[in-house]
Amino acid sequence: PQPAPALPAEQVEFFEKHVRPVLAENCYACHGSKLAQSGLRVDGRAFLLRGMDGGRTALVPGDPEKSPLLKVLHFNDRVKMPPKGKLPQAQIDALTEWVRMGAPW
Numbered sequence: 001p002q003p004a005p006a007l008p009a010e011q012v013e014f015f016e017k018h019v020r021p022v023l024a025e026n027c028y029a030c031h032g033s034k035l036a037q038s039g040l041r042v043d044g045r046a047f048l049l050r051g052m053d054g055g056r057t058a059l060v061p062g063d064p065e066k067s068p069l070l071k072v073l074h075f076n077d078r079v080k081m082p083p084k085g086k087l088p089q090a091q092i093d094a095l096t097e098w099v100r101m102g103a104p105w
Contacts, residue, residue, distance in 0.1 A: 011104040018094035026082045042069070045105035061103040064096045 023042050029035070031042045039053035048069065051057040059067040072081040073092050080086070098104070 007104045011101055014094075014101070015098060015104055018091075019098045022087065022091045022095060026084075026087060030082075045103060048103070059099055059103055061099065062101075064099045067099050070096055070099060 027042045030037045031040045033041070033043055040051065040058055041047035042058070048058045049061075056068060058069045064070050070092070071077045072079045073087055073095065075086045086092075
């Protein structure tokens, strides 16, 4: 198999500075390697693309509006994540921009 193309440095930096910390702090406990509630893991891009129980993808790279992961963060859906309370808008905006970029990991 072909190796994945190298990502632009600014995308890697954006992910490491603005996305991974939010996922690690707010999501990994319930959707990580030790526990994958609803069949969803968010600790790897492939897991997010594979999605959750029922086979529904958690994100659509390049399309924030069609990404279920982002919908639940806005607290407008039946499911609201994280359960302890809505993330600050700056973190939601960063995750939205990351998906818009194509969800580089």
